[in-house]
Amino acid sequence: MSSTKHLSENLEHESKRIKQEHTDIKHNGELKARLEKALQDGLKVTTSHPTCIGALFSISCCGRCMLRFLGVRDFELYALSSNEIKSILAANNTTSTPPTTSIEKPMETDPEPICIACVGTVQHAEDFVNEIVERITKEKYITKTFNMNVTLPTSTLIRNHSVGIYLNEKLPHFPKNQVDIKEIFKLLISWPVERQTGLTLDFSSELRMQVSIKHEETKDDHIFLSTMKESGLVIKTKRENRKIITVGDGRHHVVKALTCVSDSRFASVGSVPPKPVSTKPELESIEMMRDSVYIGGRYLKFSRDVSQTPWSVGTTVLAELSVSGIVCDAIKDAYRADDYKFVTAGREDANVRMLGNGRPFYMEMINPRIPSLPSETIKEIETRINTIMPEKVQIRSLASISFEDTKIIKDGEETKxxxxxxxxxxxxxxxxxxxxxxxxxxxxxxxxxxxxxxxxxxxxxxxxxxxxxxxxxxxxxxxxxxxxxxxxxxxxxxxxxxxxxxxxxxxxxxxxxxxxxxxxxxxxxxxxxxxxxxxx
CATH class of the missing domain: 3.30.70.3190 (Alpha-Beta Plaits)
Known part of the structure; x- marks a missing residue:
């Protein structure tokens, strides 16, 4: 099992446990007490390195990122706000050497600077929840679960790396087990989404949600890596579909580049610690996709002027009607799918009739809001289709099938x-x-x-x-x-x-x-x- 899959399963387990134990984790005072007790009992990093908290307070880092850099894996504690976490960390700081920036207990009403590590993504994660909930409500997927993946600004890769270098310079033995920023962000938005929609976060759910966050102010933070030959990062621009696009700067390229550049080289060209930011991140997109569902049947074509699928050459339409045009829209609408693929066991020309028991076909419903239909409803759809143009096209044996069943048509190309x-x-x-x-x-x-x-x-x-x-x-x-x-x-x-x-x-x-x-x-x-x- 890969480390990523293992981490996701652990997070899923934690999320379910947290939801069962608490109905309102954000305002639960027990969380503050638990964090305070953990610090007083000796959070491992603070016991081994009493100046770690002081080092984190010396830069504009949010409370949640402080916990990440300290390697805190009691994920529920991240439900506390940044200011709440900072207040508790400041009150329990035991360093004998004051940090370069004095630690004062932040007031809840004090405006907090944007975090230089997460550029506000983790710090203000809850700001994105309403738009996500609105989208889920609008789409009306029939489901009890959802899976969520997130894409954070590329600059968070650079900035987390930079903070790590800074902390290691300040404290050579600073722990290097920081918690993944994406996983914390995912949980921070998933918890309130669960509460507001009644859905459950499930990493095996067939309904996948991709939430992408952007931060315009720091979108070029990684560019300096391309000036270092050893990074291997080559960024180019090219014209595609009348637009200028940048290639070579994907997240995986940046991650690879960071592994190729030494800390000293990074610090000599980049900013350590990262430069302050003044703007919050924005929601770039929400994409929702459910696994395809399949329905199969057989069609009969009684007319010699109906093609199997829309038939045209250039702008010239060679057949006004098609089997797929008559049959598929009603089925797609029933599943509330975005689109469909119509697959048949062979094909006949437009001027050839398909008689007898009909030609086998199946439809792949792409991104259906409804995952399954009762057999009675499917029969009603079949009856309704057969009244559209009964003298030209009819279907029979319409039924829900599995993906494995679709292979019968492909395998039949050689045997039927x-x-x-x-x-x-x-x-x-x-x-x-x-x-x-x-x-x-x-x-x-x-x-x-x-x-x-x-x-x-x-x-x-x-x-x-x-x-x-x-x-x-x-x-x-x-x-x-x-x-x-x-x-x-x-x-x-x-x-x-x-x-x-x-x-x-x-x-x-x-x-x-x-x-x-x-x-x-x-x-x-x-x-x-x-x-x-x-x-x-």
Whole structure:
């Protein structure tokens, strides 16, 4: 288990414990007493290094960051305000040597400078709660839990590193077990969010929230690292979508750069301790995303003017209607999803009907607000869809499925077979000899070699595909026409098999009957794939 995952699990456990033990942790006087008692009993760092607290008071560091740098892992204590923590630390400071800045017990009404370490993110974490709660309320996700990830200003990486160097210079044995700023910030905003929404913080929740904080004043704090060759930090600008963007300065690049630069080198170029700041951080974005859910079924297409999905070339629409356009919006709306992906077991051309039991399909619902629907509701959706254009498109067997079930369609590309009915024209009038030549293959399979059809060469690579025809059956009509039933391997180009595609398909129906042949109408009768799977 990675250290990050282990830390997250510990924090989740702590969060649940804290919520059970306290209904209002921020104003619980017991917290102050607990912190005071911990200090009086000998908080490890203050016992080993009595001047540590004094060193922290010598810089403009908030109370919560003081606890972080002291390595305090009683996470509940961070629910106290910065001023409350500072007051208790000042009152319990036992240093015999006064710090460079005198320690005076801060008054709750005193304006506190913005923390130079967290630039106010941890110090004023609760300021972001209302906007987060408003967003959760607006989105109306059906859930009992949420997971939260946070992105803090890149400058906090630089500034925490700088404070660490400063403290080590002041006290060579200062503890190096500071608590991760992101995890504290995450808890400080999650606790009130839990109380106000009734949801529970759960790091395995399928509803993920990404909260990003920015701080314009310090957004360039890391730039100086790029002037040091040993840092390996290369920052460039480039034009993308008519905008100038900066690349190479992501958080992971900055973290790596900090490991490559010695403390003395950092101090010689950067600011140790960090420079004061005058502005608070801002909420940059809140992104909410739930795991996809899946629903499967089969569709029938009775019309020869409906494509499977929207079909256009440039600005020219080649088919006004599509199966996905008729079917998918109603399902997407039922799940209140942002978008969907429509996946089918193969496809037919717009002028080909899909009959029989229908073609298997599934929909991936992207970021659904509703994670599941009762089977009765799904049946109602199916009925409603089948009244939209029943003469053109209908669906059946609509059911909720799992992600694992979707693999049936992908795996079926290599194993499924299909049955067709083709109305064919021949240059010679159809006679019994031609019918017998076709029917010779009614109970005998054979292989055809198909070069990539001319009609799709512009979008598919040239290659030869070997496909199996399991059976052929001819039914003569008047004059130059016959109906041919085919049972074939998936992926066989039926139109090209009939007319031969200028000799690119061998053998073909044309070569079997001994004259030119072409296809007038084509219907898919069956797609032999069990889908959706029966309920377990």
């Amino acid at each position: 077979t299909k049955s067709y009915s083709a109305l064919c024209w021949t240059s010679n009038p159809v006679n019994q000899a031609m019918v017998d030549a076709v029917n010779e293959f009614t109970n005998k399979s054979f292989y055809v070699e198909q070069q990539t059809p001319i009609r799709v060469l512009q979008r598919r690579a040239q290659m030869i595909r070997k496909k199996q025809i399991h059976s052929l059956k001819a039914f003569p009509l008047e004059g130059h026409f016959m109906v041919v039933h085919l049972h074939t391997e998936a992926g066989t180009y039926i139109k090209e098999f009939v007319h031969g595609d200028l000799g690119r398909n061998q053998p073909s129906l044309a070569s079997i009957v001994g004259c030119e042949a072409d296809i007038m109408e084509l219907d898919v009768l069956e797609v032999d794939l069990e889908f959706p799977p029966p309920p377990s």
